[in-house]
Amino acid sequence: MNEPFELVYDPIQQDFLYLHRTTTYNLGSFYHRHEAYELYLFLRGNVNFYIENSCYRLAPGDLLVIHPEEMHRSFSLDEMEYERITINLQKSLLQRLSSPATHLSECFDYRPKGKGNIVHLKEAELEQFLLWTGELEEALASDAYGADIKAHCCIAQLLVLTNTIFQNTSFTPADIMPELVRATMDYIEMNLGQEITLEQLAGIFHLNSTYISRQFKKHTGLTLRAYIVDRRILFAKSLLSEGLSITEACYQSGFNDYANFIRSFTKITGISPGKFAKSKQQPGAG
Template identity: 25%
Template sequence: MKPILIKNTSSPNLSFTIEERIKPHFSVPYHFHNEYELTAILKGRGSRFVGNHISSFDNSDMVLIGKNLPHHWHNDKGASHSNEEVKAIILKFDADFNGVRLFDLPENYQIQKVLEKASSGLRIVGETFNKLVSLMQSLLTAKGPDRISLLLKILYEIAVSDNLEVLSNQNHIPANKSNDYDNDRMNRVYEYIMNNYLEEISLSKVAEIACMNEAAFCKYFKKRYNKTLMQVVNEIRINYACKELLKDDANITEVCYQSGFNTFSNFAKTFKKITGTNPREYKMKIKKLEK
């Protein structure tokens, strides 16, 4: 499996698209496209893949995706089938608006620069996240010239924000320029991890899937993702554990083993390293917030 090209089509009466999605799960596969994309996750939890960056996401995740940058949001295993399991607003636009290069105008220089940075994926947090969600919600119902002004306002807020995190490192190659064999190899690894992270993950098995010896694979994976294989697997497992701990009847010890860990001490140590708190404190903190 490799990231697939998705060709987006918009209405002839609209120069870009924005939509609200409320679904049981993310249904779009690992993919890329020629448009820029701003995705705001308002409800949902799982793992996010952007270029060569892998991390978890929750109810306040927002990323600006550059052109031809492979990406995918993956729900946690065991997610419920509620119609509100995932809620997101997705904005897609091109640099060419029916022949008009809007972002090339001198007044839009700052926007042009931030779109260049988006080639690596930009996570948007803090106060900027809240501002952009409000603007995106307004854009959902806007008509006529208001759509263009709101789009420019959204991009300008990103361009002048200090609340940005670059996701994919310099080793990332755009999907339309990367080697097909390399894409296939890493996507076989990706598929194996996402199908088996709640079970034992064998380095030898993963290296075999990548058609490499263990030492070469470890070096290759670390260079590509800036993390070891087990760091990535543990982040995905802890994210799953966080979701399970939200349940009223959750038993922390049971969640430990359900999440793929063999010992409670390793689970607790990894949990605190990734979340900054231990599982019990995390569960108590969430319960207080719900009151």
């Protein structure tokens, strides 16, 4: 069955992508990933933000850091104006801006996946963050001599500020992800190499399979099948990175059809398993 893939994998072509948006509709209302790190500052609206198996009701001044491997989605609960700033950053840019003593990717990399993503900025911190994003906007809109260097300086300042805040925060956000959805995600994660069916889930949770499916789609924007395929592809990527063959990665990640694995992997990641494996064998590949 050729069910369309619902999960979006956003390619980021340039060193960084800066967006300051205000909308009154849902943009990207299902789980997705980027090929880059992301800084996300929430300014106003009525929004739930999902990262992996957690969900947070956002407050103005909430700052989130998102790793390329972390699935996430924002969901507007009404038609109130939704304003946010997002900055997507390539790993290579963070490496160039970092120094031996200051690793600017620390807030993204040095924490468990799907945990520790969010802080709430104090008034002075928010003012400083908006000062640097304002200067970044001006630099990006300018063709004056040195504008590109000014933009990179602003990015560096924002990353230093963000890392400093995350290193010193004691903020503990309230996770409002429904327990059924979280438990379903956890079960899938623990059983990626095995067959997973709606009937199994219904038996485990003692609930109607249609109810489970609808609740999962409501909170993730994805069908269970699309979610399972995505998690299997992510697992297969880790297996290929460890040096397993394409065939081994296919079957150990739960695919029982080699052709379907190749097609699914290429569709979701934008690269074939063979090319992905070769890229991981190159010197300096991370």
